[in-house]
Amino acid sequence: MPAATTTASKTTSMDVPFICSSIRSQRSRFSSCASCCMKASAVSQPNERISSRQDTKVSLQDLRPVRVIGTGAFSTVRLVEHARTGVRYALKSVKKHNGETPPEMKNECAILLENDHPFVLRVVKTFQTANRVAMLTELVTGGDLHAAIRTIPCALTSEQAQFYVASLILAIEAVWDRNIVYRDLKPENVMVGIEIGRAHV
Numbered sequence: 315m316p317a318a319t320t321t322a323s324k325t326t327s328m329d330v331p332f333i334c335s336s337i338r339s340q341r342s343r344f345s346s347c348a349s350c351c352m353k354a355s356a357v358s359q360p361n362e363r364i365s366s367r368q369d370t371k372v373s374l375q376d377l378r379p380v381r382v383i384g385t386g387a388f389s390t391v392r393l394v395e396h397a398r399t400g401v402r403y404a405l406k407s408v409k410k411h412n413g414e415t416p417p418e419m420k421n422e423c424a425i426l427l428e429n430d431h432p433f434v435l436r437v438v439k440t441f442q443t444a445n446r447v448a449m450l451t452e453l454v455t456g457g458d459l460h461a462a463i464r465t466i467p468c469a470l471t472s473e474q475a476q477f478y479v480a481s482l483i484l485a486i487e488a489v490w491d492r493n494i495v496y497r498d499l500k501p502e503n504v505m506v507g508i509e510i511g512r513a514h515v
Contacts, residue, residue: 372396372450374441377405388416393453403438407448415447423449425494433485435505456506463501478504 377394380402384391389408395401408419426437426449438450456462459478463470470478482504489496 372439374443374448377403377450379405389419394450402453404451404453405448406451407446409446410442410444413444415442419447419449425489426451428492428494429489431485431488433481434488454505454507458502459504459506460501462506 376396376398378397380393380395382390383393383404389406391404391406394403394405396403408416410416423437423440426435427440430436435454436452438452441448441450482499486496486499
């Protein structure tokens with residue numbers, strides 16, 4: 315048993331610098347991405363298909379449902395498309411209880427609206443009707459990490475695992491800086507953006 319403990323200790327100590335290097339690399343990607351987003355916001359036209367950019371003018375009437383992309387115990391997530399611009403989003407909707415927004419949904423909307431980080435899901439706008447409340451977010455097309463891991467024919471390599479760990483550390487660090495504790499971190503809640511290769515929480 316002591317030998318096994320020593321081996322595990324050595325493996326951990328060897329991985330730490332590599333993970334730190336991955337985090338530094340992701341920080342560099344984050345800085346570059348933030349700079350690009352700022353430039354894009356300055357020059358983008360109204361009809362550009364950038365679902366991650368907030369558009370306070372979009373309304374429920376502008377959105378055309380395409381298909382259901384996820385369901386939970388109390389919510390449904392649909393892929394929707396702006397009828398005029400063709401921009402695609404994800405729309406999460408929850409039924410109200412006695413005319414009131416469920417506290418979990420209210421809390422989720424409030425927290426996400428506070429954050430503006432490439433590794434944290436961006437909220438475009440929130441809506442409510444007499445019976446339902448909905449949250450429009452950027453569309454992350456790679457699915458969740460749990461499904462992705464089971465789709466690939468082999469286990470993640472060390473480099474791939476460290477890439478996702480580094481992304482998640484930066485995301486958690488971002489919400490931690492706002493005094494937010496994320497208590498439901500699991501592969502099912504990590505979305506993978508395949509078009510730009512990054513993880514979202």
